[in-house]
Amino acid sequence: MSDTTAQQRANTLTPVLTARNVVRRFGGLVAVNNVSFEVRSGEILGLIGPNGAGKTTMFDLLAGSILPTSGDILLNGTLVSGEAAHRRIGRGLGRTFQIPRPLPNLTLIENVMLAEQGQAGERLLANFLTPRRVAAEERAAETKAIELLELVTLARLAREPARVLSGGQRKLLELARVMMADPAIILLDEPAAGVNATLLEVIIDRIRDINARGITFLLIEHNIDMVTRLCHRVLVMASGQLLCEGTPDEVARDPRVIEAYLGGAA
Structure with missing residues (x-):
C-alpha cells in the first residue's frame, strides 16, 4: 500500500486516539494548554516541536503516566482520561521510551x-x-x-x-516488546535518538513494516529527515500549544514553524 493510499484510507476511519481540549498544569506552569487532535487509524503521525514545547508531557498524558488537569483523552472512542497506563495497554495502546531500559x-x-x-x-x-x-x-x-x-x-x-545490546538494538528490542502486547497504536518516543545511521535505517524499515500490518503510530522525533520519510501527517507544538498540522512539506514551509524553531518560541 502506498503512503498516499494509506493516508486516504486513514482519513475515512474512526480515530484510534483523540485528545480533546487537554490541559496539564504543574503548579503555575501550563505544560499543555488546550490541545486537541486525532490520530487516525493506520497512519504514522509525527509530533515535533522545539525543546520545552510540551511534547513529552503530551505523550505522558496519552499513555496514562500522568493524568490531565482538564480535557478528554479517548482510545477507540472510549474515554480513558482517568485510567492508569496499564489499563490503556490492555485497551491496545503501547509506548516506547527515549531511553530503553530492558x-x-x-x-x-x-x-x-x-x-x-x-x-x-x-x-x-x-x-x-x-x-x-x-x-x-x-x-x-x-x-x-x-x-x-x-x-x-x-x-x-x-x-x-x-x-x-547497543543503544540502537535496545530500541529494536523495545519495539518487539511493545508488539508482544498486540497494540492497535504505538507511541514512539524519539526512536532515532542516539542511534547510528545504519541501525536507524533498520528502525525506519521496521516501523514501515509494522505499520503495513495495520498498526497506527504516533511518534515524537527531533530527526526531521526521519519524520519527513515516515509520517503521513505532522503536528507541531510550541509553548504547550498545538501550533499547526499538515503534511511534512506543508509544515516545513509554515512560517510559524520556522519562527518556533529559529525565533526562540520554545
Whole structure:
C-alpha cells in the first residue's frame, strides 16, 4: 500500500486516539494548554516541536503516566482520561521510551515475553490447577516472541542477555516488546535518538513494516529527515500549544514553524 493510499484510507476511519481540549498544569506552569487532535487509524503521525514545547508531557498524558488537569483523552472512542497506563495497554495502546531500559540479565526472548498480556500463569492457582494450559500458553508466547525478534532483526541474539545490546538494538528490542502486547497504536518516543545511521535505517524499515500490518503510530522525533520519510501527517507544538498540522512539506514551509524553531518560541 502506498503512503498516499494509506493516508486516504486513514482519513475515512474512526480515530484510534483523540485528545480533546487537554490541559496539564504543574503548579503555575501550563505544560499543555488546550490541545486537541486525532490520530487516525493506520497512519504514522509525527509530533515535533522545539525543546520545552510540551511534547513529552503530551505523550505522558496519552499513555496514562500522568493524568490531565482538564480535557478528554479517548482510545477507540472510549474515554480513558482517568485510567492508569496499564489499563490503556490492555485497551491496545503501547509506548516506547527515549531511553530503553530492558532487564539486562534476562535474555532478549525473556524480555519480550514479559510483555505478553493475560496469561493464565500470572495467577498463582492456575499453575497448580491448569498446568497444561499454562505450559501451552508459555510455548505460544515463546514462539510469538521469536517471531517478533525476527521482525526486528534480533533473532540471532534471542538467547543472549539484553546487556550485550547497543543503544540502537535496545530500541529494536523495545519495539518487539511493545508488539508482544498486540497494540492497535504505538507511541514512539524519539526512536532515532542516539542511534547510528545504519541501525536507524533498520528502525525506519521496521516501523514501515509494522505499520503495513495495520498498526497506527504516533511518534515524537527531533530527526526531521526521519519524520519527513515516515509520517503521513505532522503536528507541531510550541509553548504547550498545538501550533499547526499538515503534511511534512506543508509544515516545513509554515512560517510559524520556522519562527518556533529559529525565533526562540520554545
